[in-house]
Amino acid sequence: MNASIITIGDEILIGQIVDTNSAWIAQELEKIGVKVLEMRSISDNKIHISNTLDCVSDKVELVIITGGLGPTSDDITKSTLCEYFGGEMIRNKNIEEHIIKLSHLRGLAMLERNLQQADVPNNCEVLFNDNGTAPGMWFEKNNTVFVSLPGVPFEMKQIMSKHVLPLIKSRFKLTAIYHRTLLTRGYFESVLADKLIDFEAELNKRVKLAYLPSPECIKLRLSSQGDKYSEIKNLVDLEADKLYSLLEQSIYGEGDEKLTQAIAKLLIAKNMTIATAESCSGGTLASLITADAGCSKYFYGSIVAYSNEIKRDILNVEEEKINKYGAVSQQVAEAMAKNVQKLYNSSFGIATTGIAGPEGGSALKPIGTVWIAVADNQDVIAKKYVFSQLRDINIIRTSYTALEMLRNFILTKK
Amino acid sequence: MNASIITIGDEILIGQIVDTNSAWIAQELEKIGVKVLEMRSISDNKIHISNTLDCVSDKVELVIITGGLGPTSDDITKSTLCEYFGGEMIRNKNIEEHIIKLSHLRGLAMLERNLQQADVPNNCEVLFNDNGTAPGMWFEKNNTVFVSLPGVPFEMKQIMSKHVLPLIKSRFKLTAIYHRTLLTRGYFESVLADKLIDFEAELNKRVKLAYLPSPECIKLRLSSQGDKYSEIKNLVDLEADKLYSLLEQSIYGEGDEKLTQAIAKLLIAKNMTIATAESCSGGTLASLITADAGCSKYFYGSIVAYSNEIKRDILNVEEEKINKYGAVSQQVAEAMAKNVQKLYNSSFGIATTGIAGPEGGSALKPIGTVWIAVADNQDVIAKKYVFSQLRDINIIRTSYTALEMLRNFILTKK
Numbered sequence: 001m002n003a004s005i006i007t008i009g010d011e012i013l014i015g016q017i018v019d020t021n022s023a024w025i026a027q028e029l030e031k032i033g034v035k036v037l038e039m040r041s042i043s044d045n046k047i048h049i050s051n052t053l054d055c056v057s058d059k060v061e062l063v064i065i066t067g068g069l070g071p072t073s074d075d076i077t078k079s080t081l082c083e084y085f086g087g088e089m090i091r092n093k094n095i096e097e098h099i100i101k102l103s104h105l106r107g108l109a110m111l112e113r114n115l116q117q118a119d120v121p122n123n124c125e126v127l128f129n130d131n132g133t134a135p136g137m138w139f140e141k142n143n144t145v146f147v148s149l150p151g152v153p154f155e156m157k158q159i160m161s162k163h164v165l166p167l168i169k170s171r172f173k174l175t176a177i178y179h180r181t182l183l184t185r186g187y188f189e190s191v192l193a194d195k196l197i198d199f200e201a202e203l204n205k206r207v208k209l210a211y212l213p214s215p216e217c218i219k220l221r222l223s224s225q226g227d228k229y230s231e232i233k234n235l236v237d238l239e240a241d242k243l244y245s246l247l248e249q250s251i252y253g254e255g256d257e258k259l260t261q262a263i264a265k266l267l268i269a270k271n272m273t274i275a276t277a278e279s280c281s282g283g284t285l286a287s288l289i290t291a292d293a294g295c296s297k298y299f300y301g302s303i304v305a306y307s308n309e310i311k312r313d314i315l316n317v318e319e320e321k322i323n324k325y326g327a328v329s330q331q332v333a334e335a336m337a338k339n340v341q342k343l344y345n346s347s348f349g350i351a352t353t354g355i356a357g358p359e360g361g362s363a364l365k366p367i368g369t370v371w372i373a374v375a376d377n378q379d380v381i382a383k384k385y386v387f388s389q390l391r392d393i394n395i396i397r398t399s400y401t402a403l404e405m406l407r408n409f410i411l412t413k414k
Numbered sequence: 415m416n417a418s419i420i421t422i423g424d425e426i427l428i429g430q431i432v433d434t435n436s437a438w439i440a441q442e443l444e445k446i447g448v449k450v451l452e453m454r455s456i457s458d459n460k461i462h463i464s465n466t467l468d469c470v471s472d473k474v475e476l477v478i479i480t481g482g483l484g485p486t487s488d489d490i491t492k493s494t495l496c497e498y499f500g501g502e503m504i505r506n507k508n509i510e511e512h513i514i515k516l517s518h519l520r521g522l523a524m525l526e527r528n529l530q531q532a533d534v535p536n537n538c539e540v541l542f543n544d545n546g547t548a549p550g551m552w553f554e555k556n557n558t559v560f561v562s563l564p565g566v567p568f569e570m571k572q573i574m575s576k577h578v579l580p581l582i583k584s585r586f587k588l589t590a591i592y593h594r595t596l597l598t599r600g601y602f603e604s605v606l607a608d609k610l611i612d613f614e615a616e617l618n619k620r621v622k623l624a625y626l627p628s629p630e631c632i633k634l635r636l637s638s639q640g641d642k643y644s645e646i647k648n649l650v651d652l653e654a655d656k657l658y659s660l661l662e663q664s665i666y667g668e669g670d671e672k673l674t675q676a677i678a679k680l681l682i683a684k685n686m687t688i689a690t691a692e693s694c695s696g697g698t699l700a701s702l703i704t705a706d707a708g709c710s711k712y713f714y715g716s717i718v719a720y721s722n723e724i725k726r727d728i729l730n731v732e733e734e735k736i737n738k739y740g741a742v743s744q745q746v747a748e749a750m751a752k753n754v755q756k757l758y759n760s761s762f763g764i765a766t767t768g769i770a771g772p773e774g775g776s777a778l779k780p781i782g783t784v785w786i787a788v789a790d791n792q793d794v795i796a797k798k799y800v801f802s803q804l805r806d807i808n809i810i811r812t813s814y815t816a817l818e819m820l821r822n823f824i825l826t827k828k
Binding site for chain 1: 429430431438450451488521704716719720721805
């Protein structure tokens, strides 16, 4: 079954809000075997809406529409759909009662504008909205289903989960889809692609491989579809096993797992703790770690040392070392990692020092030069990187690379 | 001038990533007077790409395409466009040199796969990509311009800002648009709307006002369009003056200025410096400050203290205070702010301590309870907030509220 997702609203076309509904809907449809062929964002305009429905209904069996169902004058989706499908508006008593109850609960005056939310086309199936006043609507025309939902994310999600997805599953025979997403760290995309040339050549024709790079990792997504779920699951699992053999510990997790969470698991299992000393990453490394709930179990804290004096006075890096080798050097990175481990009395210390830019670069140490070190109370390792010309990229790459080095260091400590 | 934005990539259609590029591009186009009629997301599929180009080129004079330009086999945008516009691939020497330089700088082996990024259609204008290997491309056909850009946001943005927007402005006659965006901090949206009731009633009919709330601030955007730039500029400037009289120091800046940058200006002007002590904000406050180039002039660093022991041992908060009042208290927040100011020998110290969640809440101190303090070597102020149930929201609100309190504190020190 193929689908199209349409978002209606001028605020999206002027970039005022980012459309996150479509991605969520696509994920949910994909899980039940519905393939999204296309997403569109269009304006609150009658002709534009009708033309778009004409255009997509030839191509897909399911159209999910969000937005434009509010009580204000620029919301014209409902009346446009009513006319498009040749129906008439009638007041729905259930919805009317629900609206009166909601207004009462919220202590609001009962406006006719709000009661009109209970008017629905008489040729649709009403999908009740527990969390708001605008109901969802299910229309059918020439073998295509059109579902209209409110744009408010939590209202849309509730109607999708409670009504739309179950209805689709019960009324249509769907193709099975199976995915696995392996999260890798340690290879550049081109190097990884080279390493996987043979793998790709031998990849089962029914399984697709996609590379999805981000500053955090490169995701390798294996997917397949067919009639039998168990069969495609087997195919994908076999290929995933091969990737694990090829890439070994470069795969740190699967699905939505974060690199910080993969590290958290290792630390908790070993009852170990970390602290960070950050120069060029400036607190971003700590903020990635503290984004995870429960991090106080293994994270003690960080010292952001943005000047040589602080590196000397708080992190106890010898002034001589800074003067001799410079703040961006193997020696200073190692001292920072060792000293923060001691200072916080943690199992591991992680340090970053580099030239984030846009100023401070030199011929020998250009912008983007970063030293990262990881230490425990016995060993220390340090590595030099040259990332980019851009400050934000250098900061985020430094932070994720420090996490990668920490993970590898922990793994050597088995 | 009307435009259409097309995003190419299967990862969007399965909901794996949210398309943020389109909103950014729409914003930038709107600023120069280009109206976006439609956005589409389509798959990495030759026929689908060609059909979509056919379809939109009838309706608009400008098509911006992002995505599908990577070095791997699923990236087919470039070859598809080359064929669609009837060109041939040729190796571009400038791009080849740039790729070799980038690989060298990053210490990577030179793969043919990467060099192929230097192959471009001979019927396009190449838009150089300073930050990556995939160049942008500018095609023209039947009075419609088609621009293809990489999907990686920072590469796309750089090519848009440096090449595409200036080219559009120089080659087309656009309707004059004038905006001013005033950045406010300190009012909730509903309170601000109430305060501006009379202003809105008297607002010139040719000027539009929009409220754009974010965790950082509420932006008030005044805009107007017309034939004469000087005329609409005057109208908007008059209204902006009125807002300044009404809102006074709640307006901290205009346009794209960040709250951290507004504070940086104050600090640099007074030759003053800051340091932070972070518990619940966990490094995010420091990361916001260090995102700005040149911050080492006024930022010394931060101590992220995620345990009571660290608050005691490194931030010198008396253990008795922590035991008596709890880590989330006025007393501990004030001590953290005062002590970090002394420790780093900065003009100001800023401290956060709170319950970010999802665990650790109680009846007296529910999740979202946060104390923030700001100190110099004489005074200290502290304030309690209760933000939300969500960890990420609590962390970001704490950080921006701490910046707001710092700014107000500095302004009292005139």
